[in-house]
Amino acid sequence: MIDIHFIVNPIAGQGRNNFSESFLQDYFEADKYNITIKSSIYKGHALVLSKESIFQKATIIVACGGDGTINEVASTLVGTSIQLGVIPIGSGNGLASTLNIPRNIHKALLLIKKNNKIRIDVGQINQRYFFSNTGFSFSASVIKNYEEQNKRTLSSYVTATLKSLFYYSKKNKLNIRINDKTDVTDPFLVFVSNSNTLGYDMSLTPKASLQDGLLDIVIVPKISVLKMLYFGLCLLLKKPNLLKEAICYQSDSLTLYRTQGAFYLSQIDGESSQINEETLLISIQRKALNVLV
């Protein structure tokens, strides 16, 4: 028997997400599969539920939600032989689109049934994992403003972006030293990605691959508001390097050392996070996660 566990985020995307056992049995026959369905009831709960599923000897754990839910579930699966399945019912669904997992639930379930396994790289910031991307400064501010709106739609992203542009100059001062040599004061953006899309079909790192053992890094120093708007256009065109100040490169690691500022405001796979540590080692674990695609 195959033990397949579904961890559902009921509020992801448009919300009201619910999977019944009878619906899932149309795909996963009772004589071959033991189906378990769990629903998260608070932020971070999918991580607890997934750990419990590992303890219950699940063979496949399916994250039903967006990048935040995938992050919580997948973080418990790094380095194990358990397969991650994804039903992308989130808003942006960045990682699912990079993996070509369809948003159509019927097609996504059939894909899991096909049992086609790949191994993907996993990003790491000190002790935490990211699977799609992590960002500081502007990228983190957009996510913080987005979360404050309590609505997970594209228009909320646009509003959050405009708000971040407007308030950018009032943000806390941050100085960082990159890789022990480059000092950047108030960077506009530090963005580190494992995947080649941000969700909503936008990209800052179009050349990134989930299987190349490399992180794609974009650093933009302090720039004028006009240049920020221009950079927004570059993002829509998926060509961040059209902005001459943007430094875009690939590496297997990056160290950030905070020389001024009380903390890092970051976003990790689209979830806002305040990091108090002074030094951040951002690295990649090659092919450390099994995914069904």
Ligand SMILES: Nc1ncnc2c1ncn2[C@@H]1O[C@H](COP(=O)(O)OP(=O)(O)OP(=O)(O)O)[C@@H](O)[C@H]1O
């Ligand atoms: N019952 C719940 N109530 C409130 N928040 C929840 C609940 N269950 C999960 N969460 C949190 O909801 C957040 C958003 O989830 P998720 O990222 O899956 O959806 P999304 O934001 O719509 O999609 P995407 O990240 O792809 O844009 C995550 O931080 C998750 O921990």
